Amino acid sequence: MPEHGVPDRRDLFAEHLRRNRSRLFAYVHTLVRNLADADDVFQQTALALWRRFDTYDPTRSFLNWALGVARLEAATWLRSHARDRLRFSDDLTAILLEAFAAVPDAETSDRQDALPGCMDKLPDADRLLLTECYQNGSDVAAVAARLGRSAQSVHNSLARIRRVLHECIERATARGTRG
Secondary structure, three states: OOHHHOOOHHHHHHHHHHHHHHHHHHHHHHHOOOHHHHHHHHHHHHHHHHHHHHHOOOOOOHHHHHHHHHHHHHHHHHHHOOOOOOOOOHHHHHHHHHHHHHOOHHHHHHHHHHHHHHHHHOOHHHHHHHHHHHHOOOOHHHHHHHHOOOHHHHHHHHHHHHHHHHHHHHHHHHHOOOO
């Protein structure tokens, strides 16, 4: 610590990153499902945060700022790996960002750990619908037309799938398991 007990820029950054690391990593992992890839994107995000730390407004939430930077880093990574990776739509990413900021730290890691197992339990048709709507960036109307269904039918299916995933995650976190 420098003179007069005032933390320097490096100390402030390190403290912010330490306090928000698990939530930030969990968010990256929601965008980049593979754990090893998420680790790479997280490291890139940490570097980007450090490079941009002078632009951080300390009167605002560090986590929200960091999540925005993480979203940009994940998008860059996903674009560079577009051939072999599926990508969330911008709308879903925005929804995830808002929802993620509202979840308490202790819950984030457990819920994130449970999601892949719960996804694996879904029927193939449900996983395909999620992929079509969220990861391929198609809107519901386009997906409905491709599937020969009404947009309302697709919306209803998505609501049901989200409810099933939510219930599975709740059960898994209550048991302390991963799906």
